[in-house]
Amino acid sequence: MSISLYKRFSYLLILGLLPLIAWISYSLSYRYLLENDLSAAAGQLSFFASDLEAEIEKFSFLPRVLSRNQKLKELLSEDSLSATMISDVNQDLSYINAVSNTEVIYLMRPEGTTIAASNWDAKDSFVGGNFVFRPYFKNAIAGREGRYFALGTTSGRRGYYFSAPVSGDLTRAPVGVIVVKVNIDKLEETWQEYAMTFLVTDNNGVVFSSNSPDWRFRTLHPLSEDALLDISSNQQYPVDILKQTTLTPDKSYPGLLSVVLNGKSEQYLSAQQPIKALNWNVYALRPASGLAKASLGYAALASLLALLSWGLIHLSSLRRFNLREKFELKQQSERQLKEAHDKLEQRVVQRTQALSENNQILKQEISDRRFAENELRRTQKELIHAAKLATLGQLASGITHELNQPLAAISNYAENAQQFLSNNNVAQTNTNLVEILKLSERMSNITTQLKTFSHKTDDQIGITDLNKCIHNALAIVKSRLKTSNTSVTLELLSNAQVFANDIRLEQVLINLFSNAMDAMQESSHPFITLEQTKESGWITTRVIDSGPGIDETQLPHIFDAFFTTKSVGVGLGLGLSISSEIIQNLGGQLRASNHASGGAQFEFKLKCAIEP
C-alpha cells in the first residue's frame, strides 16, 4: 500500500470509528453507571425501608400495653365521667406521650368520642373529637388492633395511627379504644441527609411521605372510584389535594423512568421495595441527567484515548512507511547504481576491447609506417645519391675542362722538359718538372674532392667548420663559375663552427650555387653573394644571386619533390627538397625568398657549435 493510500484509509477509518467509539462508550458507560446507581439506590432504599419500618414498628406495642391500663378501663366503665379521673388519665397519657416521643395518645369511647388525650390542654386538643370514621377505630372497636395512615383532621399533620381495643373488667367486649399517633414529619426530617428522593406510598399508590415536599400527596397512577370513595369516607386525605403524577418506564433501559413534575419532564432511575408489615411501597428516585453527563464525559475520554491511540499508531505507521519508502528508495538507487556500474563495466570492457583492437591496428600501422619510413629513408638516400650523381654529371663537363687544362699544360711542360733535357738544360727541365708536379697535385685535389662527394656518407653529425664547407663547394663548382663568368662575394664570419655533417652541407651548398648559376644564365653580370649573421646561438647563411628571382606563384612549391621549371634532362626537381631535408635533419631550416635587388635569396640556419 502506498503512503498516500494509507493516509486516506487511516483518516477515513478514524472519521468512521470515532463516532462509533463515542456512541459505544456512551452506551456502555451509561448502562454501567445506571446499573451501578441502581444497585446503590436499591441498597440505600433497602436501608431506608428497614429504618422506616423499624421507626414505625417500635410504637406498635404501645396501644396494646396502654389497653391494659386500669385507670383507662375504669374511666371507660364509668357512666358519668369524673373530671378528676379524666384529668388524671390526661396527665398519664401526656406523660407517656412525652416519654415515648409520639405525637399524641388519646382514648375514645365506643361511639367514637375522645374522652382523654395527651394534648388535652392544647388548642387543637383531640378531647371531644369523634373519629368514628377512621378505620383504626373501626378495627379496634371490633376487637382487633388497628393501624392507619392519614392526614390529621384536627391537627392537619400526617401521622401513623396505632389502635387497640380497651376491654372492660367484667366483659371481654371493648369498652373503648386507645390510639397512638406517630409523627411522620419528624421522621421525614431525618431523611434529608439522603442524596436521592424517597417516596412512601400507601396501598392506593398515594405518596403520603417523601423527603421532597413536591412529591407529597401525588398519586403514581389514576385512583379507582372505590379507592377515592374509601379515602374520602375515611377522611384519610382531602381528595382535592391529590395530584396525579405518572411514572412512565423508559423502554431503552430497565429502571429508568420518565416523569413530568410541575410541567418539567425529567428522567429518573428508580428502585422500588414493599414494606409488607405496613402495606406500603417505598421508591428511591435519582435524576438520570448526571448519568448522561458522566457518560458523555466517558465517551469523550474514550474518543480522546482512541484518537490518541490512533495518532500514535498513525504516526508510527507513517514512520514505518517513511522508513520503508527510504529503504526502497535506497534499494532502488543501489540497484540503479549497480546497473549503471554494470553498464559502465560492460562499456569499459567493450571500449577496452575496441581500444585493444585499435591498439593492434595502430601497432600494425606503426610497423607498416616504420617499414614505409625505412623504405622512404632508403629511397631518399638513393635519391640523394642519385641527385649527387646528377650534380656530378652536371659538373662533369666543367671538371673535364678543369682537368684538361692542367693535362694540356703537363703535356706541354713534359714536351719542353724533353727539349731542355736533350739540350742538357737541367735547371729548366727541373723547373718544368716542378710545374708538372704542381699541376698533377691540383688535379689530384679536384679528383679527391669529387671522390669524397660521390661517396655515400654515414650521415654522422659533429662540429663542422661551415666556412670550410663553403670553400669546398665553391672549389667543386669553380670551373662552372669561371665559364659562366660568375663572381662570388663572401661576407663570412671569422669563425663559423656548426653542428652538421660536412658532406651533406657541401651537397646543399653545391645545389644552391648550381641553381643560382642556372638562374643567372641570362644575366650580363652574374654574381653570388654569401652573407652570414649570428644570433641567439644560431648562424644564418644567405645565398643571394643576381638572377630573375623566383616566381611568386612557384615560391610555395619549389621545395616539393620533382618540382622543376627546367627542361627534361636538365632538372630533376629533387635538389631543393633534398637540401631542405638535410638542413632539417641538422636541426635547422632552409627558406627561400626574393631579395630586394631582384634575385633569389636562400637562407639556412644552423645551430652554433662553439659559443664565443
Ligand code: ADP
Ligand atoms: P632542379 O634544379 O632540378 O630544377 P631544384 O629543386 O634544385 O630542382 O630547383 C627547383 C626549382 O626551383 C628550379 O627548377 C627553379 O625553377 C627554382 N629555382 C631554384 N633556385 C633558383 C634560383 N636561384 N633562382 C631562380 N629559380 C630557382
